[in-house]
Amino acid sequence: MLEHHDSTVRVRYAETDQMGLVYHSNYLVWFEIGRVELMRSLGFDYKQMELDSDTYIVVVDAHCRYQHPARYDDLLTVRARILQAKSRVLKFGYEILRQSDVRVLATGETTHIACNRAGQVKHFPDKYKTAFLSLAGSPDPSVK
C-alpha cells in the first residue's frame, strides 16, 4: 500500500470567489503543498533539490475532480501519495478532505518530469529516484 502524507491548510479569504466558495484553481496550489510536504516527510527538501541538483519538477498534467465545495476558513487535509515513479516521470495522487467531517471534497493527480533550469528533460538524481521508487512499489487499490 502506498504511503501517504497529510498536510493541513486553512482556506484563505483570497481563495474564495463571489460564488462564496473556493475558486477552483486553488486546489492545484494545495496539491503542491501536499507533494512538497510529502517529500519533506521523506527527508527531501524540494528547495534544496532545485539549488543543489539543478532539478526542477515540472508539471506536465494536472487533473482535479471537485465533489463538494471548500469554503472560507475551512481546515482541510491535503493527502498526497506517489502513484508512479520512473526515472524521468513522477505521478502524485491527492485527496482534499474537510477536517470537520472528514468529507472528501476533491481528488486529483499531477504528473511531473524532471528538468534542469534551462528546461531540458533529465533523469531524477539517483538519491531521489531510489526513494521515490521505493514508495511507489505496490499500488494502492483504493486510488483510482
Add this chain to the structure above:
Amino acid sequence: MLEHHDSTVRVRYAETDQMGLVYHSNYLVWFEIGRVELMRSLGFDYKQMELDSDTYIVVVDAHCRYQHPARYDDLLTVRARILQAKSRVLKFGYEILRQSDVRVLATGETTHIACNRAGQVKHFPDKYKTAFLSLAGSPDPSVK
C-alpha cells in the same frame, strides 16, 4: 465542426514562479477567461446569468496537459469551445497558444454543472440550454 472563440491574454509577472515559467494553476484561470468570452461572443453575459437566473456554472472537473511553458509577457490565445452540452452538464475544451509562433502550449477540458446560489443542482435555463446545445451539435475530430 465545433465553433471556437479566441481570447487574448498577456502573461502577468504575478503569474510566473521562481522556475521562470508561469505557475501551472494560472492556466485554469485563463481557461475561465476563454469560456466567459466564448459565452459573451454568443450573446450571453455570465455576470447577468448569475444575477438574473440564479444560475452558477460550477466546475466539477478540470484537466490540463502542459506541453510547452508560457513565460512572462507572452501574448497568448485562449481558444475555447463547447465539447458537450446537456441539460445539467456543460463541457468545454481549450487550447492555449503562444501568438508569436502559434505553438500550442497547453490543452485542457473543464466540466461544469448548473447550480443555484444555495449550491443545489439545477437545469440550465432554457435560453442558455438551446444555445449551448446548438453549439455542441457536431463533434470536432481534432479535439481529443
Add this chain to the structure above:
Amino acid sequence: MLEHHDSTVRVRYAETDQMGLVYHSNYLVWFEIGRVELMRSLGFDYKQMELDSDTYIVVVDAHCRYQHPARYDDLLTVRARILQAKSRVLKFGYEILRQSDVRVLATGETTHIACNRAGQVKHFPDKYKTAFLSLAGSPDPSVK
C-alpha cells in the same frame, strides 16, 4: 502596549515570481491571515461575523514596506495588532518576520470600515466594538 498575535505562514511556490522572490501582492494576503487569526485569538470568528451580523470588514487602505525579500519555503511569522479602533474604522499593523533569523522582512498597515452585504457603511456590532476598543487602548510607541 498593544497586544499582538503571531501566526505562521510557509511561503508557497505559487507565491514566488521569476525574480526568485515572493511576489509583493502576497504580503497583503498574509496580512489578512494575521488579522483573522488575531481576531480568532480574541474569540471572534470572522466567518461568523459575516454570517451572523451581516458585517463585512472592507479594506479602504493598505500600505506595505518591503525591507528584505521572503523566499520559497521560508517559515514566516505574521505579527498583527490593532492600531486604532473607532465605531466604524479599524486599523491594523503588521510585521512579517522570517523565523530562521527573526529578521523583519516587511511592515504594513491596513485600514478597514464595517459594511453590510449591500456595501453600506455601518457601525461595528457592539460586541466587536467593545473588544476592539479595549485592545487599541494604549498606543505602542514602537509602531510607527
Add this chain to the structure above:
Amino acid sequence: MLEHHDSTVRVRYAETDQMGLVYHSNYLVWFEIGRVELMRSLGFDYKQMELDSDTYIVVVDAHCRYQHPARYDDLLTVRARILQAKSRVLKFGYEILRQSDVRVLATGETTHIACNRAGQVKHFPDKYKTAFLSLAGSPDPSVK
C-alpha cells in the same frame, strides 16, 4: 505635467472574493500591468531589461487607497505615471477607473529600486535613467 499611460483590464472571476467584490491584493497586480505598459509605451520592454541588463525593478513600498469596489467583469482603466525618478529609485502613481462611468475606484503608489539578479542594489542603466528622468520632470499638480 506628467505623462500617463492607460491600460485596460477586465476583472476576472478568480479576482473576486466571497464579499462579491475584487479581493484587495489584486489591485497591486493591476498596478504592475499599468507600469509595465507605461514602460512599453516609452519603448522599454521590462522583460528585455531583466534579460539584457540584469536589472530587476524591486518593489520597496506599495500603498493603495480603495474608494469604490471593482466587481467581476468590470472593464477598468489602469492609469500609470512616473512620479519620481532618481538614479536608483523609481516611484509610480496609479489610478484605477471603471470604464462604464469613469469613476475612480482606487489610487496608489509604488516605489522601486533597481537590483541585479543577486539582489544587490544598483543604478538604473543609463538608457533607462535618461528616459525615466525626462518623464518625471515636472510634477502634475493633480497627483497627490
